[in-house]
Amino acid sequence: MILPEYGRTLNAEEWSPVIDELIEGQHIVLTTHENSDGDGLGSEVALALLLKLLGKEVSIVNPTEVPPNYRFLTHLYPISLFDDRDEDAIQALSLCDVVVLLDANLRDRMGSLWPHVSFSKELGSLKIVCVDHHLEPDDFTDVMVCENYASSTGELIYDLIYAFQKRLGRELFTPQIAEALYVSVMTDTGSFRFPKTSPYVYRLAGDLVSKGANASDIYDKIYNSLTCQALKLLGAALSAITVLDDGVISWLFISQDMLKATGSKLFDTDLIIQYLLSVPTVQIAVLMVEMQDGRTKASFRSRGNIYVNQLAKKYGGGGHMNAAGCLFQFSSDRAQKVLLEDLRAFLKTASSQVEGVNNEQA
Known part of the structure; x- marks a missing residue:
């Protein structure tokens, strides 16, 4: 058929x-x-x-x-x-x-x-x-x-x-x-x-x-039904985005204090990550959200052959090659430190692999 x-x-x-x-x-x-x-x-x-x-x-x-x-x-x-x-x-x-x-x-x-x-x-x-x-x-x-x-x-x-x-x-x-x-x-x-x-x-x-x-x-x-709380969270989040390593990594951490201050909830964070990948130089975007129980949710987005599902897998998560996520079972402070170190190493390895493939094709 x-x-x-x-x-x-x-x-x-x-x-x-x-x-x-x-x-x-x-x-x-x-x-x-x-x-x-x-x-x-x-x-x-x-x-x-x-x-x-x-x-x-x-x-x-x-x-x-x-x-x-x-x-x-x-x-x-x-x-x-x-x-x-x-x-x-x-x-x-x-x-x-x-x-x-x-x-x-x-x-x-x-x-x-x-x-x-x-x-x-x-x-x-x-x-x-x-x-x-x-x-x-x-x-x-x-x-x-x-x-x-x-x-x-x-x-x-x-x-x-x-x-x-x-x-x-x-x-x-x-x-x-x-x-x-x-x-x-x-x-x-x-x-x-x-x-x-x-x-x-x-x-x-x-x-x-x-x-x-x-x-x-x-x-x-x-997409046109944001609550006032979600809009306030978006404003706070946009001002807190950090771009690192010469514009290659965009990074945002949303704490429980930020959620409480804006009256927003976890699902109000879902639309924010698209803004992190909007800068043309950014290869990997990371959104981390502190959960009520102390754990930390991380969402990843990437461009091209940077397969972030492999990064998420390391922490028990998964997803698509260019869109993935995981849940850290420890505090947000530790999660941010560990992830940033691993992210830089991962990006260096991924970039080397892509460069190697390009050289072989040439």
């Missing part, structure tokens, strides 16, 4: 194990990584709407709350925040047939859900399915489709729905599903700016618009 006018063949065989598990299961829980983003949330909502259409009992249960600019998605399908002290939530998780993790391929990214999912799997017949597009997955699932060629997990869910249609012989896309998937693809491609925005992705987006997604409305809801 050729996807509509796109010239890319649908690999229905790849999706067959996923479809088998979702058809066999009746009580299905969908989840995504901690500190959810548009790709994870949009993919969850789209898949939940599809499964509901097929008569399944579906719940979306996430380890952290939905950021304000994505809460319009909850009008398409309800999203619950998991509380590991809530016996009803734990029981619901233990009674489901299938858990589907979207937009993450590491068990720890499930946060507080993972111990309960793992325990339920050991006790019964729970199946774990994962659909993702990041590098280097954990081996913890019964079925996994992890394709790092994809621009987003939403792109893969789009393919999955076409595979479902081929299996069942019926139209399954609705305007609501199209809207949720457009959120996924648009946000994870940086509004169609990032390198993995292939001609296929543009055509996919056009197909979703033709199926009912309102592109301008979705963009407005996500």
Whole structure:
């Protein structure tokens, strides 16, 4: 089967194990990584709407709350925040047939859900399915489709729905599903700016618009809905950015004091990192955020052949080659010192490797 006018063949065989598990299961829980983003949330909502259409009992249960600019998605399908002290939530998780993790391929990214999912799997017949597009997955699932060629997990869910249609012989896309998937693809491609925005992705987006997604409305809801607190944080953050090493590294640390002074929350930091890479000379941008429990979250962005997922991996994190992150298990003071030293060494090694490749090609 050729996807509509796109010239890319649908690999229905790849999706067959996923479809088998979702058809066999009746009580299905969908989840995504901690500190959810548009790709994870949009993919969850789209898949939940599809499964509901097929008569399944579906719940979306996430380890952290939905950021304000994505809460319009909850009008398409309800999203619950998991509380590991809530016996009803734990029981619901233990009674489901299938858990589907979207937009993450590491068990720890499930946060507080993972111990309960793992325990339920050991006790019964729970199946774990994962659909993702990041590098280097954990081996913890019964079925996994992890394709790092994809621009987003939403792109893969789009393919999955076409595979479902081929299996069942019926139209399954609705305007609501199209809207949720457009959120996924648009946000994870940086509004169609990032390198993995292939001609296929543009055509996919056009197909979703033709199926009912309102592109301008979705963009407005996500990017023109900053709270006053987030705006204050952005102002404070921009004045605190440091550019180091002759403009090669841009660096920003956001403390708990800064969050409290502006009345902002962790998810208000998500849009800030794009500003750190806006200086043309910068090769690596680093955003560090002090967590309430004393740990430190780090997000990395890079240009070209500077593969920051390798840097994140060193600290137990991961992600894409040019966009990755990790969580330091120690104080922010120590995290900043350790990371800056490692970052400089990493950048020196990466630059040498790129120079070596260029010399070989010459």
